[in-house]
Amino acid sequence: MSAEPKDIRDVVRFLQQGADLGLGEIFLERLTRNEALMAVAEARSGAKTVGTGAAKHETGAAKHETAAGKHETAATAPREGECVEASVPDSDLMRLQYTELKTVAESCQRCRLAKGRTQVVFSDGNPQARLMVVGEAPGANEDRTGLPFVGQAGKFLDLLLAAVDLSREDSVYICNVLKCRPPGNRDPMADEIELCSPFLKRQIALVAPEVILAVGTFAAQLLTGSDRPLGKLRGSVYSYEGVPLVVTYHPAALLRNAGWTRSTWDDLQLLRQVMDGS
16 A cells, blocks of 8 residues: 555654664555655755754665665565566576576575475486476475475386386486475465476477476476366377477376376377387
C-alpha cells in the first residue's frame, strides 16, 4: 500500500530527528522504495539548513538511504509460498554455454526452492550422450549429493537403462525439470516449473541428444505440451523441438506399483527402437 503525503511528511520529520540523535539504520516498512528515497531526500535537504549540524544530518540521511535499499532487497527475496522474477532473463540463459549455464543454475534464486535447498542438482552423466533422461525434481539423496537419481529410484533407473544397453557413464545424460528439491518431496508447483524450465530447455539444446526419455508425469507433460495423464501419454513417440521423445513411468512410481513394470519395459523397447532407427 502506498503512503499518503502526510505519512511521508511524518517520516521526513522522523528521519530528521533520527539524524539529530545519531540513530543507525531505520526500516521504512510502510513505504515503497520511491517514497522512502523521496522522504530521505527531503530530510537531507532540511538537514542542510540547520547550520553547524548539517554534516551530521547528511551522514544520517545517507544511512537511512542505505537502510531503504536494504529493505527493498529484503522485500524482493523469495519467501515461502512466493516466487520471484528471474535474476538472469531467459533470453540471456539461451545464449550461455554449458559451464556458464551450470554456474548460473548453482547460484539461482528464481523461486522459493532456493531458500531450502542444500545444493542445486544440475545433472549427471555424459554431456555428449545419445540419450537424455529428464526426471521431475531432486529428492533428499539428490539434494545432499548434488546428483540426480542416486537413491533407490536412481539405482532402479540404472538397471532399466542397462537392460537396453545404456548407462549414465557413457551414453546417458540425466537431469530434472526442477534443479532444487521441493520440501518434503512434494510435487513441483506450476510457477516453479515455469521459472526453472528455461535451464532444462538450454540443457537440451547444448547436449543435443538423439532421443529424450521423460520419466514421470511432470516431465512428460512439460516436454509433450499436453496435460493428459501419463498413462495416456506413454506408448507413443513425440517430438520436442525436433528431438524424438518417449515418455514412461518414474522409477520411484515403479517401486510403489510393480504392475507398471511391463508397461515401462515396453516403453524402453520403443526407446531402443527409436535409437536404433527402426
